[in-house]
Amino acid sequence: MLGRIISPLLIRRPHLIWTRNLLTMKLKTCEFQSLLSEGLNAVAGLFEKHQFELRIAGGAVRDLLSGKRPEDVDFATTATPEEMKRMFQAAGIRMINNKGEKHGTITARLHNENFEVTTLRVDVQTDGRHAEVEFTKDWEKDAERRDLTINSMFLGLDGTLYDYYNGYEDLQNRKVRFVGSAEQRIQEDYLRILRYFRFYGRVVPEPGDHEPETLDAIRDNASGLAGISGERIWVELKKMVVGSHAGHLLELMYDLGLVQYMGLPPDGDIEEMKRVWQNAKDSSPKPMTVLAAFFHRPEEVDKMDLRLKVSKEEKTLAQFLVKHRRELHKCPDNPDSLTPFTDFIIDSRELDSKLKVCELLKYQGEARLLAELTDWSTPRFPVSGHDLRRLGVTSGKEIGSTLQELRDVWKRSRYQMDKEELLSHVHH
Structure with missing residues (x-):
């Protein structure tokens, strides 16, 4: 206390x-x-x-x-x-x-x-x-x-x-x-609406302990947020989303009619957001991991970006989560296995794919798999085009197809084969 x-x-x-x-x-x-x-x-x-x-x-x-x-x-x-x-x-x-x-x-x-x-x-x-x-x-x-x-x-x-x-x-x-006067303070700078929510999450122990007159003043002045720059809104929103009571506060912001001025979808999936917040809150989620729950389609992320001017990394994370939150999940036959997630990371070949998949596991509430993936190091594919040229494979097209074949062999070995073993599969 x-x-x-x-x-x-x-x-x-x-x-x-x-x-x-x-x-x-x-x-x-x-x-x-x-x-x-x-x-x-x-x-x-x-x-x-x-x-x-x-x-x-x-x-x-x-x-x-x-x-x-x-x-x-x-x-x-x-x-x-x-x-x-x-x-x-x-x-x-x-x-x-x-x-x-x-x-x-x-x-x-x-x-x-x-x-x-x-x-x-x-x-x-x-x-x-x-x-x-x-x-x-x-x-x-x-x-x-x-x-x-x-x-x-x-x-x-x-x-x-x-x-x-x-x-x-x-x-x-x-x-x-x-x-x-709450109304007077808000009308001096409408960003104070979001500062109220941010500090509520930092200070107040219970999620619903608001003074009715404060909420009335916020509702009556919601449209003032339209004149606030997206960058200033995003700074406050990011801090609020990773504070206490964020699920409650985000739902309240919908109830008070704020989100239409903030780039969030007017029909955002509130129940999904509350579920994701509950799943992720103890795993230090990125703000966008929680907000992604509101979006029904990746295109809605573009509309948010137009308003809030989020970073490229934040935007691509939201699009990734909306796209893969249903299709990339643990295997029902082997729920203890990281295989679907590690395969995705290796196949994608993107530098930040592991980070994105970790945020996906937070979104899904898979704390145990998240801990395992955090400790997992991405294996490096041991064969290069240079290795194939030394074996006499000179066509660029043939080098590309051969490398993909060897990747498939490497994947079937659960990434255990070394360069020598893989090159033994090259026929020329």
């Missing part, structure tokens, strides 16, 4: 302080202490010297409160981008990747670490995809413009938590809620 994870993080209960809108407390954990590197301490000292506040922001705070060391740490500050640039330049600190400067982000490079620092801001105008921002020194205003309460907290480098919208309480109770 998250409550058991969080409660030891408080140094002492009296350090928990409530004001009208703000909860503060002191955090002192090994995960937090491990972030306080030489580089961060130097950057923090610089901000303090120039009398600007600097705090850890957003997802990193959520992770720390959950007992995890965050992979990425973002910082927020009261300094403007211009003030940060002057400060870093005067201190001889290199700045990189400043494409985010117009949104208030400056990235400093110090002691082989990158520190991404963003000025506190408010959204002046939004169109559901982009926002025009205005800088502020008000921490609560910045927290108010964030998507979910659990992502709206700040953490001072002395360990003080700043929580304006009950994010700490929601995290303790394993709830996912929008900051303020």
Whole structure:
């Protein structure tokens, strides 16, 4: 339970302080202490010297409160981008990747670490995809413009938590809620609909514990996803599909009318998806392995690709699964045998065929065969055209047909024959 994870993080209960809108407390954990590197301490000292506040922001705070060391740490500050640039330049600190400067982000490079620092801001105008921002020194205003309460907290480098919208309480109770009005937050950026589902899978222990007003806001604003780029949708969808409750969440997305704006088939096979999710969830499936269950025909994968702009590997995996999920399966007479799958891999001669067949076994729920295939090494056909030329076979057509005949012999030997044995079958 998250409550058991969080409660030891408080140094002492009296350090928990409530004001009208703000909860503060002191955090002192090994995960937090491990972030306080030489580089961060130097950057923090610089901000303090120039009398600007600097705090850890957003997802990193959520992770720390959950007992995890965050992979990425973002910082927020009261300094403007211009003030940060002057400060870093005067201190001889290199700045990189400043494409985010117009949104208030400056990235400093110090002691082989990158520190991404963003000025506190408010959204002046939004169109559901982009926002025009205005800088502020008000921490609560910045927290108010964030998507979910659990992502709206700040953490001072002395360990003080700043929580304006009950994010700490929601995290303790394993709830996912929008900051303020769900409808308003969604209309600021419609991608937040999918972020809600992704974080639901990460935080909430039960599959159906949604607040009705949140689902109403999502349903009423579903069409807003039409204006979101396919690439952004795919990034969120991929993360959600491999999280907890993905079967439930994908079904809910159909119920709420979202999928027509996301490239998934309107008549997707929901029962097949739920079955595949149950089969595959403990085997670390690729996102496309679960989503492939929705498609009835390989051509539907093309329509999804037009919308989501998936990678070539993801697209071909989906097409492979839709095409072979019924015809390539274990032998009824010998269900313990890998033969149908290994034969397919060797016959296909494609570099990624083993990977695809492993995903097929996840799709089918064949955990034991999957484990065996994972340990299996693809045998290498020992004969080449060069070997045949040395025996006097010179016609290109004859070389091709002879190699295929030898492959058939090799296959019948269960891939045991070596080059010498195979070449003994060549008649010339």
